[in-house]
Amino acid sequence: MDINYIIAAACALLLGISKAGIKGIAALIVTGFALSFGAKNSTGILMPLLICGDIFAVIYYKQHVKWFYILKLMPWMVAGVLLGVFLGHYINETLFKYGMALIILGSTALMYYWENKKNQRIPEHWTFGSSMGLLAGFTTMVGNLAGAFSNIYFLAMRLPKNEFIGTAAWLFFFINLFKVPFHIWSWETMTWNSFRLSLSLVPFVLIGLVLGIWLVKKIKNDSYRKLILLFTALGGVAILLQ
DSSP, rough: OHHHHHHHHHHHHHHHHHHHHHHTTTTHHHHHHHHHHTTTTHHHHHHHHHHHHHHHHHTGGGGOOOHHHHHHEEEEEHHHHHHHHHHHHTTOOHHHHHHHHHHHHHHHHHHHHHHHOOOOOOSSSHHHHHHHHHHHHHHHHHSSSSSHHHHHHHHHOOOOOOHHHHHHHHHHHHHHHHHHHIIIIIIIOHHHHHHHHHHHHHHHHHHHHHHHHHHHHSSSHHHHHHHHHHHOOOOOOHHHOO
């Protein structure tokens, strides 16, 4: 079997685990797909897999969604996606790679800061939500890396584990659907060939979803927050070594 497909299958498994609630491993997934298919082309292959995971997550965690936070972030994320669509035409493969690395390292530092700062007051100024939403929208379009910035936001809001997962699930379900037409007609990273490849990887996503649900039940709320930080940091290291 082709080594690139084996890497992609392993990453699809991780994607299912991530969508089930083990956040922070998006960078590992994106790195694996980028290694296998190229940084930009891999974004289109990932899209159907992300939406598959989103559908499962919104159904499973439907009772834990906090719509207030979705409504605060959504307009800014949409604006960020549109910015990413425009600038993506001018970003070459090398810039994609190093841009991803900078995004992950910077977001990990921010997550660590919010989790460990002495003043645990929830940020209320509108600029915090708008900047996180804009960055999340831009990075989800150019590299499917928005999870880092949404994690920062939800960590700062002190959302409990299930509310964190449920709110993020609905947010990315809407945003990923919004991105599809741009991948098809603007960037042309989603084609029939890429879609057939994505479909062949769906079973690995489903296995990961089942495994992820089991893992989430075993993790306590405080440990869950630390795990997000750890996995995001590991992802940053992985993409640097790519």
